[in-house]
Amino acid sequence: MEDALIARARAGDPAAERALYDAHVDRVYRLAFRFSGNDEQARDFTQDAFIRAFSRLSDFRGESQFSTWLHSIAVSVILNGMRKVKKLREREAPLDDAMMVGARRREAEPDLKTRLAAAIEALPEGYRTVFLLHDAEGYTHEEIGQVLGVQPGTSKAQLSRARAKLREALRAFAGEWAS
Amino acid sequence: MIDDRFDETLDALAREHNRAPETPREDMWAAIAAARAAERQPPAAPAPVVIPMRRPPNVWWRWAGVGGALAATLLIGIVIGRSSSSDRTAAPATVAAAGTGATPAPSATESTTSQQPTTVASASSGNNGPPGQPPEGTQKPVERGMHSTATLASAPRGARASGGESRVERESALPYRVATMQHLATTEMLLVSLRTDVRAGRSDTTIARWAGDLLGTTRMLQDSPAGSDPQLKQLLDDLELVLAQIARLPGARGQAADLSLIDDAVQRRQLMTRLRAITPGT
Numbered sequence: 001m002e003d004a005l006i007a008r009a010r011a012g013d014p015a016a017e018r019a020l021y022d023a024h025v026d027r028v029y030r031l032a033f034r035f036s037g038n039d040e041q042a043r044d045f046t047q048d049a050f051i052r053a054f055s056r057l058s059d060f061r062g063e064s065q066f067s068t069w070l071h072s073i074a075v076s077v078i079l080n081g082m083r084k085v086k087k088l089r090e091r092e093a094p095l096d097d098a099m100m101v102g103a104r105r106r107e108a109e110p111d112l113k114t115r116l117a118a119a120i121e122a123l124p125e126g127y128r129t130v131f132l133l134h135d136a137e138g139y140t141h142e143e144i145g146q147v148l149g150v151q152p153g154t155s156k157a158q159l160s161r162a163r164a165k166l167r168e169a170l171r172a173f174a175g176e177w178a179s
Numbered sequence: 180m181i182d183d184r185f186d187e188t189l190d191a192l193a194r195e196h197n198r199a200p201e202t203p204r205e206d207m208w209a210a211i212a213a214a215r216a217a218e219r220q221p222p223a224a225p226a227p228v229v230i231p232m233r234r235p236p237n238v239w240w241r242w243a244g245v246g247g248a249l250a251a252t253l254l255i256g257i258v259i260g261r262s263s264s265s266d267r268t269a270a271p272a273t274v275a276a277a278g279t280g281a282t283p284a285p286s287a288t289e290s291t292t293s294q295q296p297t298t299v300a301s302a303s304s305g306n307n308g309p310p311g312q313p314p315e316g317t318q319k320p321v322e323r324g325m326h327s328t329a330t331l332a333s334a335p336r337g338a339r340a341s342g343g344e345s346r347v348e349r350e351s352a353l354p355y356r357v358a359t360m361q362h363l364a365t366t367e368m369l370l371v372s373l374r375t376d377v378r379a380g381r382s383d384t385t386i387a388r389w390a391g392d393l394l395g396t397t398r399m400l401q402d403s404p405a406g407s408d409p410q411l412k413q414l415l416d417d418l419e420l421v422l423a424q425i426a427r428l429p430g431a432r433g434q435a436a437d438l439s440l441i442d443d444a445v446q447r448r449q450l451m452t453r454l455r456a457i458t459p460g461t
Contacts, residue, residue, distance in 0.1 A: 012219060014212065021211065026202045033199035042199065047207050051214045116192050135193035167185055 002066055010057045017054050024067060025050070027137075028074045034132050035078045036085070037117075045081050049074035064146055072147045075133075079125065112170065119169035127162035130155050246392035249361050253399055256354025260404065359405045360458050362396050366418055367454045369393060370445055373425065377442045386438075390425035397422055414457065417448050 002023070008016035028049055032042035053073050060069050120128060129148065133139040134155070141152040141159075148155070369389055376386065397419045406412045424441050445451065 014215065017215065018208065018212075021208060022204070025204055025207065029202045029207070030199040034197045037197040039200065039203075043203060043207055043210075047210045047214070050207075050211050051218075054211075054215060055218060112188075113192060113195070116189075117196060120193075120196060131193070132196075135190055136196055163186065163189065166189060170185075 003062070006057065006060065006062075006066060009054060010060075020054075020066070021050055024070055027067070028070065031071070031074060031133075031137060032078050034136050035082055035129075041081065041085065045074070045078045048081070049077045052077065068143065068146045071143075072149070075129070075147050079129065083125075115170055115172075116166070119166050122169065123162055123165060127158050127165065130158040131162040131166075134159050245365055246389070246396065249358065249365060250392075250396050250399070252354070252361060253358040253396060253403070256358045257399075257403055259354050355403060355405050359400055359411070362393070362400060363414075363454050363458045366393050366397070366422070367451065367458065369425075370421075370451060370454070373438060373445070374442055377438050387426050387428040390422045394419065394422040394426050411457065414450075414453050417450060417453075421445055421448070421450065 002020075005016045005019050009020055025046065029042055029046045032045035032049075033039065036042050036045065049070070053070050056073075060066065120131065123131065130144055133144050133147070134141070139147070141155040144150075144155040145152040369386065372386060397415055400406060401412070401415045401419065406415060421441060421444060424444070425438075428437050428441075
């Protein structure tokens with residue numbers, strides 16, 4: 001069924017493209033939002049991923065599932081997009097810090113959820129990607145390996161290191177889950 | 180034990196991390212479909228290159244070149260005109276007589292006629308009037324090197340021929356005519372630029388230097404045979420005045436107001452109209 005859609009989409013059939021889009025858009029958008037935490041960026045990443053996928057459909061040889069191939073494009077688009085966003089934030093950060101001088105006040109200690117979000121953001125890109133794909137999106141290590149083009153063992157190792165870093169970052173909250 | 184609990188908590192928290200809202204399917208599809216439609220369309224022919232019309236910053240150098248070429252043409256014209264006039268001084272009577280159909284003056288009088296063409300013209304026509312006065316009904320003698328550029332430019336060829344000018348005179352007048360026409364056309368361009376600047380509220384310091392160049396050429400033309408034509412002389416006099424005003428403009432500061440005053444003077448004297456009347460087709 002999907003093969004037929006892919007063939008039609010490859011021939012330039014817009015209806016087939018729409019059908020493929022409907023079948024996969026939720027997961028791609030969710031993934032994009034998971035990485036960016038921003039609706040606008042998630043939309044951009046999703047649109048870009050589908051446009052690239054449809055443009056390069058002739059490159060899809062059916063050696064893997066279409067979803068895996070599509071998600072590898074999506075992850076690439078998202079990671080590239082996030083790198084740009086990060087650079088932009090780093091450029092703007094000094095200005096923001098300067099504006100906050102004098103206006104900063106002592107805030108309440110962030111809760112575990114907030115601290116976790118900050119810790120995930122602070123993870124190295126490879127660790128964060130595997131952590132979000134596995135723990136947040138439920139990808140298997142095999143799927144992660146296919147999407148990222150790495151061995152499943154590499155994915156497992158990176159997930160383990162990611163968790164260790166998060167544990168360290170959240171040490172202050174250890175008592176809460178120990179009790 | 181603690182690690183196991185941590186992992187469980189982490190899994191739970193991770194699933195809540197950046198949980199996506201409902202997928203905006205239609206919005207995103209609209210953007211994707213538009214992009215795909217654009218990709219499917221054949222590449223359009225390249226749009227014609229539109230070069231905005233604007234004055235280059237080094238316009239003065241361009242017009243300085245034009246002015247230099249004009250001055251050189253004028254000088255060559257004067258040299259050719261004078262040399263051909265001196266060649267002609269051997270037989271002024273012939274020139275004068277050609278218009279009246281009278282017999283050419285005898286060769287014995289040629290040395291005298293070269294100094295006093297008026298006398299010879301009278302003698303050749305058989306008139307016995309006072310020396311220095313042309314006889315009634317005969318053409319006014321051609322003065323040395325004097326040719327009416329404006330008349331040459333505007334009058335029909337037949338009229339000029341019937342006016343009594345010989346082929347030699349017409350040929351000798353040609354360099355003056357060309358130089359004058361070029362100069363007037365360039366001056367018209369300057370005045371158009373001036374008006375454009377005034378209307379745009381701009382002040383261009385290069386226009387003063389440009390006018391300075393043209394002023395020199397104008398003065399040379401005033402002293403040349405081109406200045407013998409009353410109509411052209413008046414025009415050159417007016418142009419000299421205006422060009423002198425433009426050339427003496429102060430720096431960019433306050434120049435716009437001065438330019439406006441000068442442009443008013445140009446309009447009052449109808450310089451553009453007169454220039455265009457004398458330089459048809461430019």
